[in-house]
Amino acid sequence: MNIARALTIAGSDSGGGAGIQADLKTFQELDVFGMSVITAVTAQNTQEVKSVHPVPVEGVEEQLQAIADDIHVDAVKTGMLYDEERICVIAEQIKKAGWKKVVVDPVMVATTGMSLFQKRALSALIEYMVPLATILTPNIPEAEVLTDRKIETLDDRKEAARQLVDMGAKSVIIKGGHQAEGEHVIDVFYDGESYHTFERPRVETTNTHGTGCTFASAIAANLAQGKEIFQAVEEGKAFIHTAIEHALDVGHGHGPTNHAAWRFQGK
Ligand SMILES: Nc1ncnc2c1ncn2[C@@H]1O[C@H](COP(=O)(O)OP(=O)(O)O)[C@@H](O)[C@H]1O
Ligand SMILES: Cc1ncc(COP(=O)(O)O)c(N)n1
Numbered sequence: 001m002n003i004a005r006a007l008t009i010a011g012s013d014s015g016g017g018a019g020i021q022a023d024l025k026t027f028q029e030l031d032v033f034g035m036s037v038i039t040a041v042t043a044q045n046t047q048e049v050k051s052v053h054p055v056p057v058e059g060v061e062e063q064l065q066a067i068a069d070d071i072h073v074d075a076v077k078t079g080m081l082y083d084e085e086r087i088c089v090i091a092e093q094i095k096k097a098g099w100k101k102v103v104v105d106p107v108m109v110a111t112t113g114m115s116l117f118q119k120r121a122l123s124a125l126i127e128y129m130v131p132l133a134t135i136l137t138p139n140i141p142e143a144e145v146l147t148d149r150k151i152e153t154l155d156d157r158k159e160a161a162r163q164l165v166d167m168g169a170k171s172v173i174i175k176g177g178h179q180a181e182g183e184h185v186i187d188v189f190y191d192g193e194s195y196h197t198f199e200r201p202r203v204e205t206t207n208t209h210g211t212g213c214t215f216a217s218a219i220a221a222n223l224a225q226g227k228e229i230f231q232a233v234e235e236g237k238a239f240i241h242t243a244i245e246h247a248l249d250v251g252h253g254h255g256p257t258n259h260a261a262w263r264f265q266g267k
Helices: 019-029 055-069 084-097 119-132 141-148 154-166 211-224 230-245
Strands: 005-013 032-046 050-053 077-078 101-104 170-175 184-190 195-201
Touching: 005 019, 005 211, 019 032, 019 211, 032 055, 055 084, 077 211, 084 119, 101 119, 101 170, 101 211, 119 141, 141 211, 154 170, 154 184, 154 195, 184 230, 195 230, 211 230
Parallel strands: 005 032, 005 077, 077 101
Antiparallel strands: 032 050, 170 184, 184 195
16 A cells, blocks of 8 residues: 655654654554654653764764665655754755655744744754745744844734845745734745635644644645645645633643644544
């Protein structure tokens, strides 16, 4: 039986709600075969990131090579890349392997507050990863860091999205979870030609651990299945919204989204 294949290159979240764990659950729910390259192991739960243990660079390189040597990859999603050394190795391998559909989620800070990214790696992220992105998926604080501008209004989001496309991303979605507009959350998509806003009622919940990882992975799974970028984002948005509507009371802090909600709803 043939199946679409997606690869996540990200950090491990021992708590299971974000990172590699969220990505693989999402791939599985969307009928895509999931693979993983782990960049760092975090000791993390719904309340905090206790520690971060980067995987040695050779370990990252060898995981990438092992996959490239043997398995066709339809789409890639990147999350926590941690530092410049790892970014360089990963960008190089994505180019060398000819992996063309790439969702770049520029993970910087966990919902619970700890940095998952070394600030001095910002220029490497911009130079090496942004131009590889079929779509770049920053939240508002990440978009502010990448564009070096304050984002307060919807127009600011559109301007930032345009700037990120000018920096080399083929398309961008700036996620609005950190800046609700009244009762709504608004994500701004731009593909270099036109804008589209995805608007949903804000779900009253603190269980938002892993929302960004899950959304980016749903987009990657859809791309792996051959969908065009707009459709991949539109369906990914429906997937993440359902997962947040049915978010789980797991742990004592920010609980995870419900990756299985989509399937249980028969969608
Ligand atoms: N409370 C909420 N209600 C509905 N959608 C949300 C909520 N919080 C986040 N989202 C959505 O979840 C996705 C991830 O957004 P965001 O939380 O901004 O990113 P990140 O997890 O990377 O910080 C976006 O599509 C956003 O609109
Ligand atoms: C390993 C890892 N990767 C990414 C995130 C960000 O996820 P979120 O901002 O949705 O909590 C995280 N908390 N842990």
